[in-house]
């Protein structure tokens with residue numbers, strides 16, 4: 001009997017392909033840093049039993065409908081807004097993802113962005129590199145205090161809670177907004193549930209950690225920025241689409257908020273002429289929230305395991321249920 005066929009949309013380390021090859025025929029896009037073109041992915045999906053993908057692959061209804069024997073779409077990510085989950089479910093195709101394993105790593109990066117934006121670290125680095133460091137000056141590159149500031153978290157899920165936990169180490173006053181109250185987190189972290197307006201109006205740091213859905217599309221828009229303090233710093237490591245980037249640009253440019261730390265953008269990758277990059281008060285990173293070596297390896301292993309589980313006829317450990 002022929003083995004099932006799995007297609008990987010990026011070059012993966014040997015241990016991952018070996019793990020899969022023990023049970024499957026493996027096809028792979030051989031580039032690690034360049035996504036597979038959509039038409040090739042669609043073609044591969046027609047005959048694949050499993051797809052190993054990531055955040056940059058758009059897997060839409062057309063591709064899913066054209067798949068003849070697909071059993072699982074396993075993404076090496078917790079976010080799955082790039083996959084038409086409904087279309088997959090209609091064909092009894094599992095969508096598997098990697099919650100939990102990347103929580104702490106992503107929270108570390110989120111807090112790093114918060115600190116870098118508050119204390120103007122990229123601007124400081126530029127000053128030295130551009131040979132612009134003059135004498136010590138009393139108000140040169142003065143930023144915003146982190147300790148005892150108010151941290152507002154929108155989307156108090158796994159990563160939101162892990163960011164809040166880091167905030168407790170800085171004696172921050174933590175408020176949050178979430179679809180449902182998180183009583184256990186409130187007790188453990190001293191966090192307080194507030195409505196969205198109060199969060200926006202009173203937080204020193206506004207941090208978005210929701211998934212990207214129809215409901216959260218441009219959740220942070222002009223009206224939201226208008227409500228924020230002019231000293232507020234906005235942090236986004238969720239997905240670019242949760243924020244109206246034009247409204248963010250205007251808020252930063254006009255001084256309606258003080259700064260922003262961004263790991264995600266509406267259309268990734270952005271290029272150097274993206275308007276937000278022209279602003280000194282933006283700290284921008286190329287979607288590296290979960291990018292520690294250990295975590296990325298765990299995410300890849302988990303994704304391979306989900307595929308093997310589905311192909312054995314088992315339910316993968318972490319499937320998307322909507």
Ligand SMILES: NC(=O)C1=CN([C@@H]2O[C@H](COP(=O)(O)OP(=O)(O)OC[C@H]3O[C@@H](n4cnc5c(N)ncnc54)[C@H](O)[C@@H]3O)[C@@H](O)[C@H]2O)C=CC1
Pocket residue numbers: 078079080099100102103106154155156157158159160177178179180209210211212215216237238239263264287288289290291
């Ligand atoms: N920058 C990066 O590299 C990474 C980004 N992410 C992003 O972070 C997101 C969150 O991940 P987790 O914390 O693991 O997910 P999660 O599901 O544990 O948490 C999301 C929270 O947002 C809440 N929520 C959903 N819609 C909301 C709304 N309209 N208003 C308020 N709250 C809402 C949910 O109730 C939940 O508590 C992912 O979906 C992904 O998009 C995740 C990992 C790495």
Ligand SMILES: O=C(O)C(=O)CO
Pocket residue numbers: 055076077078079080102289290
């Ligand atoms: O897991 C995710 O959702 C990411 O964005 C990459 O880790």
